[in-house]
Amino acid sequence: AGADGATERVVLRCPDGASAEVYLYGATITSWKSRGAERLFVSALAKLDGSRPIRGGIPLVFPQFGPGELPQHGFARTRKWELVSTEARGISAVANLELRDDETTRASAWPYAFSLRYTITLTATTLSAIMKIENFDDREFSFTALQHTYFGVPDIAATTVTGLDGCVYADKVRGTTGTTEDRAQVTVAANEDRVYADVPGIVTVACGNQRVRIQRFNFKDIVLWNPWAAKAAEMSDFGDSEYKNMICVEPGAVVERVTLRPAQMLSCGQLLTVEDAADAEL
Ligand code: BG6
Numbered sequence: 194a195g196a197d198g199a200t201e202r203v204v205l206r207c208p209d210g211a212s213a214e215v216y217l218y219g220a221t222i223t224s225w226k227s228r229g230a231e232r233l234f235v236s237a238l239a240k241l242d243g244s245r246p247i248r249g250g251i252p253l254v255f256p257q258f259g260p261g262e263l264p265q266h267g268f269a270r271t272r273k274w275e276l277v278s279t280e281a282r283g284i285s286a287v288a289n290l291e292l293r294d295d296e297t298t299r300a301s302a303w304p305y306a307f308s309l310r311y312t313i314t315l316t317a318t319t320l321s322a323i324m325k326i327e328n329f330d331d332r333e334f335s336f337t338a339l340q341h342t343y344f345g346v347p348d349i350a351a352t353t354v355t356g357l358d359g360c361v362y363a364d365k366v367r368g369t370t371g372t373t374e375d376r377a378q379v380t381v382a383a384n385e386d387r388v389y390a391d392v393p394g395i396v397t398v399a400c401g402n403q404r405v406r407i408q409r410f411n412f413k414d415i416v417l418w419n420p421w422a423a424k425a426a427e428m429s430d431f432g433d434s435e436y437k438n439m440i441c442v443e444p445g446a447v448v449e450r451v452t453l454r455p456a457q458m459l460s461c462g463q464l465l466t467v468e469d470a471a472d473a474e475l
Contacts (some may be wrong), residue, residue: 234345234439256336262302323462339445356396411461
């Protein structure tokens with residue numbers, strides 16, 4: 194762990210060599226290594242000094258997905274979180290982080306008393322990221338939330354996403370809604386920005402012999418995003434050709450707002466499992 198301020202981070206390690214790195218800034222997971230490979234993408238131009246959201250890894254979107262009254266994607270990804278504890282538990286390593294309301298969030302367009310606890314658990318082949326959102330206010334509040342997962346892929350042209358077949362999506366690039374996905378294996382070959390609603394089961398991201406399975410808890414929706422070349426060129430914290438090596442598959446509750454009454458709590462998140470094909474299966 195570093196000294197203090199925005200650059201402080203914690204590294205989790207498992208006995209078999211798996212590791213994960215988490216910045217307290219935004220509770221952003223910036224690295225996940227499992228079975229010898231880095232699974233997440235972080236831009237070489239990402240700002241890691243707390244001056245802007247980290248471009249890559251798993252930034253947390255809360256309490257607002259996208260544009261709105263708050264800054265884009267809310268404030269959780271730009272606040273410094275408290276590291277509550279880290280522990281090694283046999284074959285797993287765990288980090289607990291927390292974000293509470295403070296003067297800044299209470300002065301924002303989302304002024305409620307809340308606690309957001311985030312538990313990251315690493316094993317040899319899994320990373321689980323669970324958020325517990327609790328209402329400490331005397332009013333009910335509502336929000337959207339998402340884990341903005343940037344997967345690193347060797348080649349976007351050979352990358353497929355499964356589990357979206359039959360789901361209805363809003364296409365933010367084309368400005369359309371209500372389209373049904375008819376592909377069992379979704380590929381990306383242009384700027385794509387889609388919100389798939391109510392995705393029922395397991396989603397996978399695969400490229401070559403690498404595959405990660407995504408299981409979700411109380412995150413019904415999946416956002417699929419790749420900026421492609423022209424958008425990438427407009428972004429100061431994203432390299433011009435990095436779109437070839439990433440795909441965002443983002444589990445969240447974003448199509449419908451979630452409402453919590455006072456003292457109510459919601460647990461939501463994802464479990465990622467590496468399922469690389471054995472060499473024999475190639
Ligand atoms: C995605 C959104 O989740 O995040 C896109 O669907 C957005 O519309 C992208 O462009 C990146 O957002 P930001 O704020 O990190 O540049």
